[in-house]
Amino acid sequence: MVAFAVVDEHQGQGIGAALMRPLAAIPRRAGLNELVAEVLPDNGPMLKVFENSGFHLTRKRTSEVVHVALSLS
Numbered sequence: 001m002v003a004f005a006v007v008d009e010h011q012g013q014g015i016g017a018a019l020m021r022p023l024a025a026i027p028r029r030a031g032l033n034e035l036v037a038e039v040l041p042d043n044g045p046m047l048k049v050f051e052n053s054g055f056h057l058t059r060k061r062t063s064e065v066v067h068v069a070l071s072l073s
């Protein structure tokens, strides 16, 4: 499971996007091939970070959350 938090005053400056690839390299090196996350449907910035990560992504929307699975392989 992966989760991100950027302090309020530094949000929207590209930090989340910049962290995605180097952070994903850690579980990849450890042999994991998938990261999963649950994102609130109205959390556009987080969904964009995942969508623009360059990894293959699947999304499943429920009434409450979007289940995201990122393929690291």
Ligand SMILES: CC(C)(COP(=O)(O)OP(=O)(O)OC[C@H]1O[C@@H](n2cnc3c(N)ncnc32)[C@H](O)[C@@H]1OP(=O)(O)O)[C@@H](O)C(=O)NCCC(=O)NCCS
Binding pocket: 003, 004, 005, 006, 007, 010, 011, 012, 013, 014, 015, 016, 017, 018, 037, 038, 039, 040, 043, 044, 045, 046, 048, 049, 052
């Ligand atoms: C979600 C979060 C980690 C994203 O990190 P960030 O550094 O703010 O995001 P970035 O600046 O890299 O922006 C990512 C994308 O969202 C967009 N975005 C960022 N803030 C936005 C805002 N307030 N409104 C609209 N779009 C926004 C950016 O334009 C970018 O899209 P692009 O790549 O198409 O240009 C950060 O906002 C955060 O910590 N939020 C609170 C905690 C949270 O929700 N964590 C996720 C729980 S699953």
